[in-house]
Amino acid sequence: MEKLYRIGIIVLGLVLLPHHAAALNDAVAVPLPLAQAPQPRNASGIKRAVFARAVASREVRHIADWVVDSGDNAGLPFAIVDKTGARVFVFEASGRMLDTAPALLGLARGDESVPGIGDREYVDIPPKDRTTPAGRFVAALGSSTRGEDVLWVDYEGAVSLHRVVTNKPKDRRLERLASPSPRDNRISYGCINVPARFYEDVVVPAFTATQGIVYVLPETRPASELFGAYDVEERGRRHR
Numbered sequence: 001m002e003k004l005y006r007i008g009i010i011v012l013g014l015v016l017l018p019h020h021a022a023a024l025n026d027a028v029a030v031p032l033p034l035a036q037a038p039q040p041r042n043a044s045g046i047k048r049a050v051f052a053r054a055v056a057s058r059e060v061r062h063i064a065d066w067v068v069d070s071g072d073n074a075g076l077p078f079a080i081v082d083k084t085g086a087r088v089f090v091f092e093a094s095g096r097m098l099d100t101a102p103a104l105l106g107l108a109r110g111d112e113s114v115p116g117i118g119d120r121e122y123v124d125i126p127p128k129d130r131t132t133p134a135g136r137f138v139a140a141l142g143s144s145t146r147g148e149d150v151l152w153v154d155y156e157g158a159v160s161l162h163r164v165v166t167n168k169p170k171d172r173r174l175e176r177l178a179s180p181s182p183r184d185n186r187i188s189y190g191c192i193n194v195p196a197r198f199y200e201d202v203v204v205p206a207f208t209a210t211q212g213i214v215y216v217l218p219e220t221r222p223a224s225e226l227f228g229a230y231d232v233e234e235r236g237r238r239h240r
Helices: 018-022 058-070 173-178 196-207 223-227 232-238
Strands: 078-082 087-091 097-102 135-143 149-154 159-163 186-188 192-194 212-216
Touching (some): 058 087, 058 223
Parallel strands (some): 078 212
Antiparallel strands (some): 087 097, 149 159
16 A cells, blocks of 8 residues: 555546545546457356466466356456465456566455554554455556555555555565565555556556456455355356
């Protein structure tokens, strides 16, 4: 969250709590584009996400396939944040993956945000509370208090996805992103840091002039339990 408060977020039909809406006096509504054509159903009557040659965990593929088959993304672009693998996957509305990149995440293991954490100062957030919350979030591009563009994920918790922060050399964030192991990718206050080029070339174009859905996978329980996701392959077998 790097104290990226909720200012200047682009409201695209997103229903905000009253005190959030009051802070967004300069927000501009942008009409949603037409949804892209969905992936065609195969012989089993199911649809799947298209990963091409990208390496992804079984859980990431399970959730991506369910999103596409069920239409849970409501015709919007979507992203999946794999906290265990410390990676972000961005998809077109149709379910075709655009690209994937490593990510830095909240220092503490956990899937919940402490109530009111978005209004705290850095010094008031102990290490144990620096989590990246899991869940399904309606996301939109907006601006931080520092004037930087970000993709707001958990608006109330002040969690966003943005370019990797490099103003603290001792954090070694660029080195952490480049490391082949996800074990050293826990460093942020809760925000999702990605390589600058990935943010600018993939995230921004995918979410420009539209809302999108960000699925942050849990690390303390199965993702299917959190999202109510079914197994696409099993559904296909039942309908043969």
